[in-house]
Amino acid sequence: MRTALSTPNVGGRTWILVAALCAATFVSAAQNGTLRLHGVRPAFKTELLQSLRSLPVERDDSSLISAVRAWYEARGFLRFAVDSLYHRTTDTIDLWVKEGKPCVIDSLNVTGLLSDLENAMGDRWMSRIGGPFSPAILEDDIRGALQLLESRGRLLAAVRVADVREEERDEAFGYRIELAVDPGPVVLLGQVQFAGNVATRNSALAMASGLRPGVPWTEKAGDRARRSLERTQLFTSVSAPVVTLGTDRRAHVSYTVVEGRHNSFDGIVGYLPPASSRSSGSLMGMVQVKFKNLLGTARRLGVRWFQERRGTQEVEISYREPWVAGWPIAAEVGLFQRKQDSTYVRQQFGLDVRGDVLDDISVGVTLNFSSTTPQEGYGKRVLSGSSVTLAGITFVSDGRDDPVTPMRGSMFATDVRAGRKKVSSPSGVVIVSEQQLRFDAAAYVRTATRQVFVTELHAKEVRNGSLDIGDLFRVGGATSLRGYGEGEFLGSKVVWGTAEYRVLVAPRSFASVFVDGGAIIHPAIPDEGVASSNVSRIGYGIGLRLDAPVGLIGLSIALGKGDSFGDAKLHLRLINEF
Numbered sequence: 284m285r286t287a288l289s290t291p292n293v294g295g296r297t298w299i300l301v302a303a304l305c306a307a308t309f310v311s312a313a314q315n316g317t318l319r320l321h322g323v324r325p326a327f328k329t330e331l332l333q334s335l336r337s338l339p340v341e342r343d344d345s346s347l348i349s350a351v352r353a354w355y356e357a358r359g360f361l362r363f364a365v366d367s368l369y370h371r372t373t374d375t376i377d378l379w380v381k382e383g384k385p386c387v388i389d390s391l392n393v394t395g396l397l398s399d400l401e402n403a404m405g406d407r408w409m410s411r412i413g414g415p416f417s418p419a420i421l422e423d424d425i426r427g428a429l430q431l432l433e434s435r436g437r438l439l440a441a442v443r444v445a446d447v448r449e450e451e452r453d454e455a456f457g458y459r460i461e462l463a464v465d466p467g468p469v470v471l472l473g474q475v476q477f478a479g480n481v482a483t484r485n486s487a488l489a490m491a492s493g494l495r496p497g498v499p500w501t502e503k504a505g506d507r508a509r510r511s512l513e514r515t516q517l518f519t520s521v522s523a524p525v526v527t528l529g530t531d532r533r534a535h536v537s538y539t540v541v542e543g544r545h546n547s548f549d550g551i552v553g554y555l556p557p558a559s560s561r562s563s564g565s566l567m568g569m570v571q572v573k574f575k576n577l578l579g580t581a582r583r584l585g586v587r588w589f590q591e592r593r594g595t596q597e598v599e600i601s602y603r604e605p606w607v608a609g610w611p612i613a614a615e616v617g618l619f620q621r622k623q624d625s626t627y628v629r630q631q632f633g634l635d636v637r638g639d640v641l642d643d644i645s646v647g648v649t650l651n652f653s654s655t656t657p658q659e660g661y662g663k664r665v666l667s668g669s670s671v672t673l674a675g676i677t678f679v680s681d682g683r684d685d686p687v688t689p690m691r692g693s694m695f696a697t698d699v700r701a702g703r704k705k706v707s708s709p710s711g712v713v714i715v716s717e718q719q720l721r722f723d724a725a726a727y728v729r730t731a732t733r734q735v736f737v738t739e740l741h742a743k744e745v746r747n748g749s750l751d752i753g754d755l756f757r758v759g760g761a762t763s764l765r766g767y768g769e770g771e772f773l774g775s776k777v778v779w780g781t782a783e784y785r786v787l788v789a790p791r792s793f794a795s796v797f798v799d800g801g802a803i804i805h806p807a808i809p810d811e812g813v814a815s816s817n818v819s820r821i822g823y824g825i826g827l828r829l830d831a832p833v834g835l836i837g838l839s840i841a842l843g844k845g846d847s848f849g850d851a852k853l854h855l856r857l858i859n860e861f
Contacts (some may be wrong), residue, residue, distance in 0.1 A: 321379040322366065337480045344368055351380070359386040359415025360457075386416040387452070389457040395464035396428075401521030404428055416458045425462070432466055436499025438534065439467035444730065472500040483517055484579040488540070490606045491515050491581060500526070500534035509810050510642055512540065515605075516686060517576055519543040544860035545576035548834070551761055553854040555768050565592055567760070567769045581605045583615075591760075591769045594624040612638040626662045629655045637677065647677045649700060655753040665812060666751055667708040671717055677702030687835075688791045689727040690735055696723045706749050715748035733787040740780040750775060750808055761854040764801045766822020766843035768852070774803035783826070791830040798823045799841075820844055824851070834859030 315845065320328055330357070334354055335347070348365050355363040362383030369377045391412055396404060410421050425442045432440035446461035473496060477488045492508040512521045522539040529535050538833035549571040557564045571587040583603040590596045601617040619631040637647030651673045657666040662760045676699055683692035698721040706713045722742040730736050741763070756777045757770035764772070764779050779801030785793040799822040807815040824841030839858035842848070 285379065294581075317375045319371075319375065319377045321377060322381055324382065347376075350733065351378070355382065357415070357417050358658070358779035359417055360384075361386045361418075384455050386456045386458060386645065388412050388414055388416045388460065390459045391462070392446075392460070393462045393464060395466065397466055404431060407431070410460075416456075416460075421460070422710060428464065432464075434501055434503060436469040436471070436501055437467050438470045438500065441465045441467070445710075468532060470500050470528070470532060470534050471536040472496050472498055472504075473529055473531065476535070476537040477540060478537065479542070480540055482545065482579045483540075483542060483576060483581070487579060487581045487605075488512065488538075490609070490611075492538070493611060494536070500536070505536065509538065509640060511639075512538065515544060515581060517543060517581065545574070546858070546861050547573045547575070548859045548861065550857045551572075551854060553761055553769065553852065555852055556850050567591055569761075574725075591757075592624075595622065596703075597621045597772075607636070610638075612636060623753070625658050625660065627655050627657050627666055627753050629653060635677065637679075643682045644678075644680045646679075649673075649675045649677055649698065651675075651700065651702075655751065665810065666753070667706050667810075669704055669751065669753070671702065671704045671751075673700040673702035673717065673719060675719070683725075683727060688793070689737075691727050691729050693726045694724065704747050704749060706751075712838065713749060714775045717745065717747035719746075720744045735785045735787070735793075737783040737785060739783075740778075742778045744776045746775070750806065751810075752808065752813060755805055758801055758803055760852075761839070763799075763857070764820060764822055765797070765799050765824060765839060765854075766846065766852055769821060772801075772803040772818065772820070772848075773813075775805040777804070778802050789830055791828070791835060793828055795826040795828075796824075797826060797839075797841075 306844045318332065320331065331351070331354055335350060337559045351365070352363060360382055361379075364381045364383070366379040366381055368379070369780070371377055388410060389412070391410060393404075397585045404427075408424050409426050410416070410424050428442055429440055442462060442464050444460070445463040446459075448459040450457045450459070472494060475489060475492065475496065477485055480488060483695065491512050493511050494504065494508050498504075505526070509521050509524065512518060518540045520541045525537045525539075527535045527537075549569075551567075551569040553567040555565050555567065567590060569587070569589040571585065573583065574579075575583050577584055582605060583601075585599075585601045585603075586594070587599040589598075597620065599617065599619045601615060603613060603615040604614050607614050613636070615633075615635045615637075617631075617633045617635075619629075619633070621629045621659075625631070632652045634650045635647055636649075637645050639645045652670070653673075654668070654670040655666070656668055657663045677697070679696045680694075681692075681694045683689040685693055698719075700719040702717055703717050704717045706715070720743065722740075724735065724741075728736045740823065745754050745756070749756065754771070755773040755775055757773060758764050758777050758779055759767035759771035760769035781797060781799050783795050783797035785795040787793045800820070802817075802819045804817045805813075805815065807813060820843065822841050822843045824839055826837065826839040828835060828837040835856075835858040837854075837858070839854045839856075841852050842850065843852070
């Protein structure tokens with residue numbers, strides 16, 4: 284068990300200061316009036332007055348005296364006393380003090396400290412030979428020593444004050460201090476148990492926590508395991524660890540979890556007004572279904588279907604294995620296909636292997652294979668078949684406080700890929716190098732109660748010696764540049780961002796106003812009749828999201844450059860967890 288530090292009695296004298304001398308309210312004399320100090324050595328006056336300026340504007344006399352006393356005690360003046368306090372006027376206070384002799388540390392001996400901890404402890408120790416003796420600082424040092432011992436798995440460590448001796452000299456009081464450290468044994472982790480889980484298997488919880496029996500148990504390890512469980516997004520809450528020390532001197536740990544809904548449906552329906560009086564408006568739609576806890580193993584399966592416009596659609600399937608061969612490394616495979624009207628079909632296979640290096644930071648490697656096949660007729664006239672092989676690295680940092688409705692925090696992700704592209708044409712096969720860069724960042728700042736300012740920045744770039752229309756990125760629509768059509772802009776270099784102000788009416792419901800802006804650049808592609816382009820656009824609008832019994836319902840109305848209200852783009856979104 285820990286031994287709490289008891290403050291020694293110095294020479295039988297008390298360290299309690301004189302109580303408040305009057306009950307009148309003191310209004311920051313150091314800030315708005317005059318505080319006259321008497322009995323304070325000149326070298327201390329400026330620093331003492333400066334420290335008092337940081338105190339609240341309104342306080343009583345006892346608060347002022349306590350602040351002065353704390354300032355002196357931190358510098359070793361343990362016999363400091365207030366002689367008297369006098370309100371000369373409403374704006375002027377006279378304070379008479381008796382500083383007394385300073386208390387200094389003549390010697391400080393620590394016995395029982397392990398050699399491997401001695402250097403680490405010495406760097407943190409604030410009480411030093413020749414320095415002022417302050418019981419509060421010494422307590423902080425002892426508390427720091429215990430925390431350091433606990434971080435090494437020594438939960439039963441104790442530090443006690445073995446001896447304190449005082450010697451009065453002409454100019455100061457000297458102290459000889461003896462501390463005894465009992466490091467205790469290293470406490471290893473025993474059993475890890477979980478309660479409250481119904482669908483999720485205990486084996487999945489054990490893997491997600493990262494805890495392994497037989498390793499030294501520390502409070503930091505317990506907190507880290509709790510955050511790891513929360514990051515799976517399978518639980519609405521995870522309790523702090525309950526630790527029991529068994530007769531085998533092992534720490535047996537248990538967590539209580541509350542499971543959330545593990546599957547989700549995400550659907551978007553959008554209406555795009557007609558581009559001219561001779562055309563009609565069009566509908567776009569997206570449906571995405573995710574299963575985030577297959578058979579209680581934390582494995583994930585996702586399916587997405589997206590129709591940009593009539594004749595153009597995407598289909599994507601992904602599967603995620605959370606722990607490859609029992610290692611804390613996740614692997615995700617994905618299949619993707621895009622049919623671009625009567626022009627081409629693009630198919631892609633991707634592999635992403637990723638592991639956590641810190642609590643909120645992960646790094647990984649990617650491997651992608653894609654092919655573009657021109658359609659008969661128009662497609663083959665303007666486009667050559669091609670295939671691309673890319674390998675790359677990813678970096679993700681996600682410090683948001685909530686993945687669904689963040690109130691504070693930030694997210695940053697970047698993806699760099701390089702490889703080669705093989706183009707098949709009537710004149711032969713051409714092989715060129717290709718590089719891709721993707722960047723995403725978002726920040727959430729809580730400006731007031733239930734109010735959040737959101738900023739986002741996204742960028743993509745592709746480079747190769749034989750660009751075709753299938754290589755270009757598409758920007759515009761519900762998830763990028765609002766106020767414009769789905770995939771309205773094509774570019775080999777695209778940048779877009781968002782500034783949005785949200786007012787929350789419930790934990791997951793809010794109203795917002797937003798401004799989106801973007802720049803899209805790509806060179807000319809003569810063989811396909813595509814001219815070079817360099818455009819910038821701004822969109823703006825309002826949004827609303829409600830947490831309803833059927834799920835999260837989102838609505839946005841956005842306008843683009845030169846649009847009237849009749850040209851507004853409307854998107855309705857439903858996210859349902861089941």
